[in-house]
Amino acid sequence: xxxxxxxxxxxxxxxxxxxxxxxxxxxxxxxxxxxxxxxxxxxxxxxxxxxxxxxxxxxxxxxxxxxxxxxxxxxxxxxxxxxxxxxxxxxxxxxxxxxxxxxxxxxxxxxxxxxxxxxxxxxxxxxxxxxxxxxxxxxxxxxxxxxx
Amino acid sequence: xxxxxxxxxxxxxxxxxxxxxxxxxxxxxxxxxxxxxxxxxxxxxxxxxxxxxxxxxxxxxxxxxxxxxxxxxxxxxxxxxxxxxxxxxxxxxxxxxxxxxxxxxxxxxxxxxxxxxxxxxxxxxxxxxxxxxxxxxxxxxxxxxxxx
DNA sequence: CCTTAATCAGACTGATTCGTTCCGATTTCA
DNA sequence: TGAAATCGGAACGAATCAGTCTGATTAAGG
Numbered sequence: 150x151x152x153x154x155x156x157x158x159x160x161x162x163x164x165x166x167x168x169x170x171x172x173x174x175x176x177x178x179x180x181x182x183x184x185x186x187x188x189x190x191x192x193x194x195x196x197x198x199x200x201x202x203x204x205x206x207x208x209x210x211x212x213x214x215x216x217x218x219x220x221x222x223x224x225x226x227x228x229x230x231x232x233x234x235x236x237x238x239x240x241x242x243x244x245x246x247x248x249x250x251x252x253x254x255x256x257x258x259x260x261x262x263x264x265x266x267x268x269x270x271x272x273x274x275x276x277x278x279x280x281x282x283x284x285x286x287x288x289x290x291x292x293x294x295x296x297x
Numbered sequence: 298x299x300x301x302x303x304x305x306x307x308x309x310x311x312x313x314x315x316x317x318x319x320x321x322x323x324x325x326x327x328x329x330x331x332x333x334x335x336x337x338x339x340x341x342x343x344x345x346x347x348x349x350x351x352x353x354x355x356x357x358x359x360x361x362x363x364x365x366x367x368x369x370x371x372x373x374x375x376x377x378x379x380x381x382x383x384x385x386x387x388x389x390x391x392x393x394x395x396x397x398x399x400x401x402x403x404x405x406x407x408x409x410x411x412x413x414x415x416x417x418x419x420x421x422x423x424x425x426x427x428x429x430x431x432x433x434x435x436x437x438x439x440x441x442x443x444x445x
Numbered sequence: 446c447c448t449t450a451a452t453c454a455g456a457c458t459g460a461t462t463c464g465t466t467c468c469g470a471t472t473t474c475a
Numbered sequence: 476t477g478a479a480a481t482c483g484g485a486a487c488g489a490a491t492c493a494g495t496c497t498g499a500t501t502a503a504g505g
Contacts, residue, residue: 150300150381154493157387160405176452189495196454209502210451225412233298239305257308257428264373264419271415280405301463324481337466344483357473358480449504457496464490470483475476 156232158186159194160280163203163228167220167281174213194232201231220281226272236269237261304380306334307342308428311351311376315368315429322361342380349379368429374420384417385409 165183169175177195181188195214198204205217216223230236239261313331317323325343329336343362346352353365364371378384387409 150304150377150384150386152298152386156298161403164404178452187494190493192453193455193494199453206453207502208452208454208500210449211503212452212501214453229298236298238298238300240299255309256312260423260428264423267419267422268416271412271419274415275408275412280408303464326481335465338464340482341465341484347482354482355473356471356481356483358478359474360472360481362482447505450502452499452501454499455496456498457494459492459494461492462490464488466485466487468483468485470481472481473479475478 152229153233155190155194155197156229158184158190159198159228159232160225162186162191162194163198163223163277164280166204166214166216167277169215174207174211174215176213180214197232198228201227203227203231220277223277224273225275225277225280226269228277229272236272237265238268300377301381303338303342303345304377306332306338307346307376307380308373310334310339310342311346311371311425312428314352314362314364315425317363322355322359322363324361328362345380346376349375351375351379368425371425372421373423373425373428374417376425377420384420385413386416 161184162180165180166175177191178188180195181191184191195204195206199206199214203217203223204214206212206214226236239258309332310328313328314323325339326336328343329339332339343352343354347354347362351365351371352362354360354362374384387406
């Protein structure tokens with residue numbers, strides 16, 4: 150019931166990338182210094198996010214990253230799905246895994262789909278623009294003095 | 298973003314216990330045979346559920362378990378909270394953990410509270426009565442196997 | 446056209462948490 | 476009083492996750 154640290158960091162990274170909407174290309178190292186996260190971790194995150202279709206990567210010297218879509222079209226659900234796979238509370242829902250010992254007589258399985266949809270809706274209701282807005286407020290008030 | 302197996306099994310166990318609403322006392326071993334789960338696992342589950350205040354345990358020979366409250370007053374949120382602790386996607390939300398490297402300049406933290414509340418609402422909207430009802434339907438019809 | 450340099454992408458290692466199992470303390474019935 | 480059956484907590488093993496490293500790819504510069 151608690152998402153992984155990688156997903157949490159991914160949200161922070163995407164929020165930092167959204168701030169560079171004007172700058173066409175942003176390097177992963179730059180995002181690492183801004184967010185304060187370890188550089189290798191950010192590299193792995195941008196790899197997953199690019200593979201998920203949220204970021205567009207430009208390789209080579211002077212390359213970098215940019216949002217594949219407008220920030221308003223990216224939601225929390227997209228980020229979480231890109232890092233942790235499909236949003237499903239149980240592993241039996243997606244394609245009928247037979248790992249469950251209850252097999253066919255599972256009584257609660259029909260209800261998981263409803264809960265999953267409600268949960269995805271809650272995440273999809275928060276666009277990246279709102280998170281970036283919060284970032285601006287935080288940076289405006291606190292004035293980043295501790296990046297270390 | 299996917300709850301633990303223990304929480305999943307706890308829901309199944311509670312659903313099975315709700316079916317014995319007429320029977321005052323149900324043993325953990327009986328629940329294990331009904332659900333098909335390992336007996337020690339069910340023992341640990343009932344321990345957690347009793348500690349969480351959802352089940353009332355009666356020790357001694359001929360003892361057993363029974364619901365501490367009516368099935369209508371127990372929701373998915375209660376079960377998940379009893380097994381996995383408070384429902385929070387991030388560990389920083391509840392009481393300001395300082396483990397996060399971002400510390401106080403975290404931009405997305407203010408928004409997690411809203412998402413957490415929405416998620417808890419989605420879980421709280423499913424009472425145990427509906428799950429027990431689904432159990433009856435599943436045993437009676439067993440038609441809908443493919444929901445995805 | 447070649448070299449250089451900077452970038453992303455995938456594979457490996459270590460650690461933490463989760464799931465499972467076992468044994469002891471407690472309580473009631475015969 | 477004896478004994479059986481129950482819950483409760485503690486220990487072991489396995490799996491997943493977080494973090495790190497090295498290699499392949501690409502664009503710019505000489």
